[in-house]
Amino acid sequence: MSVTFRGRAAVGDVNRLHRTLAALPACRLPAAVTGSANVLATYWLRDIGSVQQRETAICAQLPDLDVTERVVGIRTVKRMGHLLDAKGRHAGFRPIRPW
Numbered sequence: 705m706s707v708t709f710r711g712r713a714a715v716g717d718v719n720r721l722h723r724t725l726a727a728l729p730a731c732r733l734p735a736a737v738t739g740s741a742n743v744l745a746t747y748w749l750r751d752i753g754s755v756q757q758r759e760t761a762i763c764a765q766l767p768d769l770d771v772t773e774r775v776v777g778i779r780t781v782k783r784m785g786h787l788l789d790a791k792g793r794h795a796g797f798r799p800i801r802p803w
Contacts, residue, residue: 706732706748707755709762710741710773717768718742724765730758741772752776 713721718736725734725745733746747758759771787796 705750705752706746706777707758708733708744708746708775708777709759709771710737710775711743711745711769711771712741713743713766713769715742721766721769725762728758728761728765743769752778 721743722734722736725731725743728747730747730749731745732748733744735744736742737744745762749755749758755774755776759774762769763771785798785800786794787798789795
């Protein structure tokens with residue numbers, strides 16, 4: 705499963721925050737985005753209980769980050785072309801052709 709956190713930080717802190725987010729375990733995408741929530745980070749987690757643990761760890765290391773939204777992806781059938789079975793294990797491959 706995955707969770708994407710969106711949050712707010714001062715513009716001067718965004719680069720530092722992203723370096724820290726990227727170094728945390730399971731981080732798959734730290735990004736600066738436009739809008740009132742200018743920080744986005746996606747993590748791959750083992751279970752729903754890990755969402756709160758991950759947010760707690762993020763907030764402990766980054767007190768200047770205000771997490772404003774959490775989006776949980778319960779089941780992913782494909783990651784970067786790899787097909788997954790019901791237990792999240794590799795079950796095949798489909799090439800990605802984005803363009």
